[in-house]
Amino acid sequence: MQIEIRLKKLLADYGLDGHGVTQQIADEIDLHRHTVRKLYNNRHLNPSLKVLGRLCDWLVKHNVPADSLPAALFGAEAGGLWEAAAAPGMVTIYLGEYRQFIARSHTPWVSRRDASVETGIIRWLSTPGVCGGSQPVLETQYLPFRVDVSAQRVRKKALKQDQSAAISMYRKMRADLNRSSVILVGSQRINRLVETLVADLFGCSPFVAESAEIRVPFYLAYQSRMRPVESCFGGLRNPPGKKGKFIKGTHYLNSADQWLCHPWIARTQDSGIVITSYEPGTKGLLLAVFGLSGRASEALGRYLMQNVTPFWPPYAEKGGRKIGVYVCKITYPPSSEAPGEPGEAKDVEVVPIDATILTKYLKSR
Helix, strand or coil: CEEEECHHHHHHHCCCCCCCHHHHHHHHHCCCHHHHHHHHCCCCCCCCHHHHHHHHHHHHHCCCCHHHCCHHHEEEECCCHHHHHHCCCEEEEEEEEEEEEECCEEEEECCHHHHHHHHHHHHHHCCCECCECCCCEEEEEEEEECCCCCCCCCCHHHHHHHHHHHHHHHHHHHHHHHCCEEEEECCCCCCHHHHHHHHHHHCCCCCCCCCCCCCCCEEEECCCCCCCCCECCEECCCCCCCCCCCCCEEEEECCCCCEEEEECECCCEEEEEEEEEECCCCCCCEEEEEECCHHHHHHHHHHHHHCCHHHCCCCEEECCEEEEEEEEEEECCCCCCCCCCCCCCCEEEEEECCHHHHHHHCCCC
């Protein structure tokens, strides 16, 4: 069991959750606004008794019954990411599947890096004790695509069909959140459900590149021309509004709405993103794990299995949906120069995108 701070809910219950309330509380009890904001978003891991006492005094002053405090400030939630994922009793993992046309037949092809993450997650969720007292039913679904847009000739009709299939599967996937948690593995270049997810979260069109207006607060500037796609959050150029030399890597907006970047450095440094999302009214959690490269996806998937604390619980909320977006800088151990090096990280730095920035760009549901 994990204890959560329910300041936001308590303020809403007593009609206090208005614009600027965290700044008001900070001013009136002489705390830094970032401290109050962390309490508000249940992101303060170890608040002192002194801080909690000041907060309770403020709540009593604003007509929250004293005999309900401090108990009303606390609650219990699922103990961690994997317990939350297992809660519906089923977890469905989605991978992209390239159906390569060879000798008049379509030969299915799945990224070995993504398959490695899938296998690791299945093994991890099948380990006694990882999901608390329950062990979910596990299944894998594949989203096929036929068109590799890095090829010299792109069949536009088939490409549209691939994109339509991704949108249809995404709708079915969302409906299934009432019976199953969902894990998406791999970037939008292979798993196009990731493209449809991000477009849905931030209210933009999937498979449409935006060159002028910022719609998504993160962006993958591809490190290679292998299988680029028209994407609302990635491409072979800098993100919207960022001028200058093209920088390969994962770009993201900071709290000042300015682009920062974890640059890609061959065989040394990589990057990726983890998204956790939960909507009231659904039983399942939605988790997406994807890297700038296949190696990054594999490294991030392995890291996530052993280090869930930085990614849970989701810390931003809009329209009832709770979401966290975590940009991860991956440092690799010294390279052996051998092909197909394992996706293992020497170090991973996790940077949550600012909650205010997320809520600014998230679509209202």
